[in-house]
Amino acid sequence: MIExxxxxxxxxxxDHITMQAVRAMNxxxxxxxxxxxxxxSDLVDLRRDICAQVLNTPVRIVEFDMPVRAAQGDYTQAVHEWHNAIAAVWREQIALHLPDGGRLALLVWGDPSLYDSTLRIAERLxxxxxxxxxxxxSIQALTAAHAIALNPLAGSVTITTGRLLRAHGWPNGADTVVVMLDGGCAFEALDPAGIAIWWGAYLGMAQEALEYGPLATVGPVIAARRAELRASHGWIMDVYLMRKEQNDG
Structure with a gap:
């Protein structure tokens, strides 16, 4: 049996690692x-650094090459095939390194429940x-970095993706929208009038970058800075919160 x-x-x-996480890793x-x-590669380095800092028992650490998702074709089908490929790699690693069973740990960015597919992949095992x-x-890290509340007083929050925002626009009835997994700048598809944006990239890391202001003026700044950072680092992970103007009382 594998746990x-x-x-x-x-x-x-x-510093984001909880004591519960430390115990589970050890x-x-x-x-x-x-x-x-x-x-x-620096994402791998970050995981290595975390292990080096929190492990105080001889836990075996094994690295594996992550399958790449197909960029063409139907998006949903490509994701399903990608998840199948990842699950197959996990099975191979388990058979090789835990043939008699044992306790396996995977380190997941953010939280496994929020726009992360690790739980769905695990269901295949x-x-x-x-x-x-x-x-x-990343949402908690974003609101902490900007020192803002996630929701307005008695208001709603919608969490969505860049792909859905670009396709469908501002979600109906939402006061605040948090956008994750935006491969571009989906906010450019919106009418910026009356919208404020709080943006963050590499949150919690040494290269953390933040921008805030009216979408009409800050949107182009974010787009340019995002392109510059991606070119500099070779990758980018960012998230942003947008809120329509309203009376907060």
Whole structure:
């Protein structure tokens, strides 16, 4: 029997690791770390650094090459095939390194419950018991970095993706919209009048970048800075919150 623990590790800052996460990592027999290509090699380094800082027992750490999602064709089908490929790699690593069973841990950016597919991939594994250790999400890191409340007084919050925002516009009835997994700048598809934006990239990391202001004026600044940062680092992870003007009382 394999016990798989999905451990939320926040947004790259070792200070985001909870005591529960530390205990779970040290209780593991094996920690798997994915490699995602040279452009994202510093993400592997961050996981290595976290392990080096919190492990005080001899836990085996194994790195593996992460399958790449097909860029063409139907999006949903491509994601399903990608998840199948990742699950197959996990099975191979489990068979190789835990043939008699044991405790496996995977370190998940943010929290495994929020716009992360690790739980869905784990469902593809038979004979595996799954546990989750909650982590700090990029949304929490964003609101903390800007020192703002997530929701307006008695207001609603909608969490969506850049792809959906670009396709459908501002969600009906939402006072505040948080946008994740935006491969571009989907906010450019909106009428910016009366909208404020709080944006953050590499939250919690040394290269953290923040911008805030009216979407009409700050939107182009974010787009230019985002392109510059992506070119400099080879990758970017960002999230933003937008709020329509309203009376907060």
């Amino acid at each position: 798989l623990t999905l451990i939320g590790i926040g947004t790259g800052n070792p 209780a593991a027999d094996l920690i798997l770390i994915p490699r995602k290509g040279k452009a994202k 038979s004979g595996v018991t799954v546990k989750v250790v909650a982590g700090i999400t």
